[in-house]
Amino acid sequence: MNLPLPPLSRGTRAMAAVTLLAPALLACGGAPSGPDPAGGSPAEDPGGDDHGAVEGARELDEPALGLTTVDPGGRVRHLDLLSEDTTDLARLPGTGAASTVHTDGRFLYVQGREGLQILDSGVWTWDHVDHFHYYRAEPREVGAVPGGSTSTVATTTSSTSGGAGVFFTDSGEAAMLDVASLADGETAERYRLETEPHDGMLVPVGDHALLTRAGAGPGSERSTADRVVVLDAGGEPVPGAEHACRRASGTIATRVGTVVGCADGALLATVTDGEVEVVRIPVPQGGRARGAAPATSFAGRDGRPTVAGLAGPRGRDGVWLLDTREQAWRLLDVSVPLTQVTAVDDEDEHVLGLTPDGRVVVIDGTDGRLLARTRPLAARSMASGTGTPTLVVDQQRAYLSAPAERRVHEIDFADGGRISRTFPTATVPALLAGTGR
Amino acid sequence: MRAATRPPGALAVVLLLAASTTACSQTGEDRPTVVVSTNILGDVVEEVVGPEAEVVTLMPADADPHSFEVSAREAARMRAADLVVSNGLGLEEGLQRQLDAAELDGAPGFVAGEAVDVLDYADGDAAGTPDPHFWTDPGRMVDVVEALAPVLAGIEGVDAAVVEDRAERYVEALDDVASEMAASFASIPDERRALVTNHHVFGYLAERYDFEVVGAVIPGGTTLASPSVSDLAGLVSAIEDTGVRAVFAESSSPDRLVQALADEADVEVDVVPLFSESLSGPGGGAEDYLTMLRANTARITGGLT
Numbered sequence: 158m159n160l161p162l163p164p165l166s167r168g169t170r171a172m173a174a175v176t177l178l179a180p181a182l183l184a185c186g187g188a189p190s191g192p193d194p195a196g197g198s199p200a201e202d203p204g205g206d207d208h209g210a211v212e213g214a215r216e217l218d219e220p221a222l223g224l225t226t227v228d229p230g231g232r233v234r235h236l237d238l239l240s241e242d243t244t245d246l247a248r249l250p251g252t253g254a255a256s257t258v259h260t261d262g263r264f265l266y267v268q269g270r271e272g273l274q275i276l277d278s279g280v281w282t283w284d285h286v287d288h289f290h291y292y293r294a295e296p297r298e299v300g301a302v303p304g305g306s307t308s309t310v311a312t313t314t315s316s317t318s319g320g321a322g323v324f325f326t327d328s329g330e331a332a333m334l335d336v337a338s339l340a341d342g343e344t345a346e347r348y349r350l351e352t353e354p355h356d357g358m359l360v361p362v363g364d365h366a367l368l369t370r371a372g373a374g375p376g377s378e379r380s381t382a383d384r385v386v387v388l389d390a391g392g393e394p395v396p397g398a399e400h401a402c403r404r405a406s407g408t409i410a411t412r413v414g415t416v417v418g419c420a421d422g423a424l425l426a427t428v429t430d431g432e433v434e435v436v437r438i439p440v441p442q443g444g445r446a447r448g449a450a451p452a453t454s455f456a457g458r459d460g461r462p463t464v465a466g467l468a469g470p471r472g473r474d475g476v477w478l479l480d481t482r483e484q485a486w487r488l489l490d491v492s493v494p495l496t497q498v499t500a501v502d503d504e505d506e507h508v509l510g511l512t513p514d515g516r517v518v519v520i521d522g523t524d525g526r527l528l529a530r531t532r533p534l535a536a537r538s539m540a541s542g543t544g545t546p547t548l549v550v551d552q553q554r555a556y557l558s559a560p561a562e563r564r565v566h567e568i569d570f571a572d573g574g575r576i577s578r579t580f581p582t583a584t585v586p587a588l589l590a591g592t593g594r
Numbered sequence: 595m596r597a598a599t600r601p602p603g604a605l606a607v608v609l610l611l612a613a614s615t616t617a618c619s620q621t622g623e624d625r626p627t628v629v630v631s632t633n634i635l636g637d638v639v640e641e642v643v644g645p646e647a648e649v650v651t652l653m654p655a656d657a658d659p660h661s662f663e664v665s666a667r668e669a670a671r672m673r674a675a676d677l678v679v680s681n682g683l684g685l686e687e688g689l690q691r692q693l694d695a696a697e698l699d700g701a702p703g704f705v706a707g708e709a710v711d712v713l714d715y716a717d718g719d720a721a722g723t724p725d726p727h728f729w730t731d732p733g734r735m736v737d738v739v740e741a742l743a744p745v746l747a748g749i750e751g752v753d754a755a756v757v758e759d760r761a762e763r764y765v766e767a768l769d770d771v772a773s774e775m776a777a778s779f780a781s782i783p784d785e786r787r788a789l790v791t792n793h794h795v796f797g798y799l800a801e802r803y804d805f806e807v808v809g810a811v812i813p814g815g816t817t818l819a820s821p822s823v824s825d826l827a828g829l830v831s832a833i834e835d836t837g838v839r840a841v842f843a844e845s846s847s848p849d850r851l852v853q854a855l856a857d858e859a860d861v862e863v864d865v866v867p868l869f870s871e872s873l874s875g876p877g878g879g880a881e882d883y884l885t886m887l888r889a890n891t892a893r894i895t896g897g898l899t
Contacts, residue, residue: 218844219814219815219844239815239819285687569822569824577822
């Protein structure tokens with residue numbers, strides 16, 4: 158490939174995954190291999206070390222749905238939505254509040270001023286497309302990933318295998334973490350690259366990845382990406398696999414494929430027979446969609462094919478729905494300003510939004526009609542800019558954190574936006590992530 | 595030994611594995627080894643091959659065939675096996691890489707799913723893709739045994755006559771269970787031959803015994819903490835449309851579900867779990883394949899009559 162790319166310099170951490178094999182080889186005498194989460198070995202696992210199942214994890218009849226919060230002091234707490242118990246998960250090291258949290262439904266990637274901290278919530282769901290399996294193991298701190306003070310994390314629909322891409326936007330360092338190693342309590346990196354600092358991302362797609370490249374052509378902005386290159390399993394660019402993607406922003410993995418947002422649409426990457434295929438889903442240009450701002454972030458129910466994003470600041474131009482299965486965009490005309498939006502992708506095509514005055518609105522995803530709105534649940538948080546009020550959606554319930562109010566609300570969106578439960582929190586739940594999903 | 599035929603490029607890791615296997619293995623038997631992925635097939639293979647081979651079943655009791663993984667030692671054992679029996683049709687996701695590796699290493703394989711008439715999933719996101727859960731139909735398992743028996747009989751060191759005789763007897767046992775199931779299900783009124791369920795594995799059973807599978811959202815614990823009529827609407831209409839008195843579901847709080855249906859929708863049903871993808875441990879009620887079939891039959895008939 159003959160491209161004016163800065164060289165991708167490579168780290169040495171790729172070897173870590175290989176050396177991890179060693180302890181497993183020695184474990185033939187009956188002692189558990191690998192780090193054993195205390196108390197996590199299920200009583201009904203008859204084989205001990207020798208039989209796989211999922212080591213140290215117990216299978217459940219239904220998902221161990223939880224919410225994990227991070228407070229301004231770095232305390233991480235887990236709220237079990239079934240038992241309603243709260244447990245302390247960790248106290249993040251270092252000073253300074255965490256700025257963002259990302260989750261794949263199991264691992265929490267918490268960005269602080271001094272780097273990224275990874276925690277294992279110990280609860281997750283395995284999506285088999287035709288059905289799901291649910292697991293619980295001991296939660297634990299996994300470790301730190303150095304590289305910068307702001308990051309974008311991209312994960313897959315699997316929280317037991319594959320990679321997790323971390324792009325440090327301030328330093329331009331990008332690391333592909335080995336997710337199986339995270340499950341073992343280690344932060345092994347498959348590779349690490351040094352790129353131009355920009356608002357970029359490293360997005361795992363099967364064993365491959367998509368990496369954004371900073372704008373280099375005349376007239377392009379260097380702080381944002383203008384294209385995406387496909388990397389192979391070793392982090393090397395696949396020759397010829399480059400796709401224009403102006404102002405790349407926002408990524409999400411659905412059970413169909415992996416989305417990267419661009420100024421004029423989205424790229425959808427899938428893996429077939431070990432090869433990455435990238436298709437472009439252009440935003441519609443006609444009718445109401447003419448001139449509408451593109452979506453710059455995407456949210457939806459874990460793994461579901463349809464995801465939502467705001468069209469412009471406060472949803473000025475409406476709400477975009479991207480159906481990754483149909484490879485089609487739909488622009489909803491929504492009558493209220495929104496600061497956040499997410500798609501339930503249920504039979505009734507519910508879409509949920511958060512208004513600037515801290516209400517949750519329930520939107521009909523077929524026509525943008527407002528079906529219900531709650532009372533202001535996070536008004537004080539929104540007005541004072543305390544924490545990041547966050548919406549998390551499940552099949553039948555949604556959750557909203559209200560940091561300043563020290564509450565997490567559970568909303569029955571199909572029943573007129575009824576508040577079905579409210580959970581007070583001991584401290585300010587500045588960041589929220591849904592786990593067990 | 596098979597190790598001698600491994601390609602030289604297979605690296606030191608493989609050699610280390612082989613060494614550790616040898617060092618740890620205490621069996622020291624001369625019998626051929628048959629490695630089987632799922633515990634349901636493991637039971638069937640043991641019934642057919644009997645004492646003629648050592649049967650190693652990789653999947654533990656009460657586990658998930660899709661996601662169970664094996665240790666390095668088991669993977670090595672698989673590669674050195676005289677036969678590797680798997681379900682196929684995409685079932686063993688967590689194991690596929692090792693299955694492929696064993697095949698590459700020259701371990702002979704038998705894929706049970708290739709011996710049956712495969713159904714596709716009827717609906718949902720997986721619609722149109724092959725349904726790997728053929729074992730819910732004992733007739734399909736007869737097809738598997740009839741294809742498998744000659745393969746087992748052909749393993750060097752196995753007495754073919756013994757295996758052929760055992761296979762014949764096991765097919766008779768499967769035929770008996772199939773007839774028992776037909777007789778039991780015959781007592782269910784035609785208008786109630788529906789499985790309202792969140793289990794996804796009963797497509798083959800439904801096809802053979804003429805049930806309708808009605809998929810339904812079974813509200814989970816977070817929903818049941820404070821349920822509303824709308825939460826139960828889908829399930830209630832499935833129950834009312836079919837007229838059934840039992841829902842076959844895995845639920846961590848079946849009593850709460852029964853209560854919510856009674857309180858919110860005035861619907862009286864039982865919530866009955868079935869054995870779906872794994873044999874149970876001792877005392878679990880599905881210790882072997884035939885027992886599993888009989889247990890499910892009794893629960894289905896009991897729930898619908």
